Amino acid sequence: MAHLTEETIKKLMETAVDMLQFSYIPYSNYAVGAALLTRSGKIYTGCNVENAALTPSNCAERTAFFKAVSEGEKEFAAIAIVGGRQRVAEEGCTPCGVCRQVMQEFCDPETFEIYLGTGPDHYYMQTLKDLLPGGFEKSRVLG
Ligand code: THU
16 A cells, blocks of 8 residues: 555544543553554454453554454554543553564564554654564564
8 A cells, every 4th residue: 555645544543542432441441542454445443451360451453453364464554553541542652562563473664654642633653663673573483
């Protein structure tokens, strides 16, 4: 997919904000929503899903990736991520290290775009390479 239009970016941000209502967050009360865009233009959504045993908790970004990959998708263009307490998007919500590494499994670090911010009227973009310099490359394992 060529460069994303402003309309597409706003739609992604809006979709990520919409997902905050579904976050299952009885332990942290910190909601995260994600909207993942495939190269063919389809959007997969995700929210964080916590667990009383804590470690089984899943981040919003990985929820979106695993939903998409489990339905046969493997080519991704961009993801929008928002998060905050009381289900209100706040400045400063960035993907955790584990989610960045999951992105690296399926995305080209140079071109995969990560949109952060608080909503369709306030966002900025960083590539995966910006956020995960020196990420573990699958070519090391695959040869
Ligand atoms: N969380 C995400 O969903 N994505 C991130 O990248 C950072 C953290 C979630 C995990 C947990 O449910 C809550 O935010 C507080 O850490």
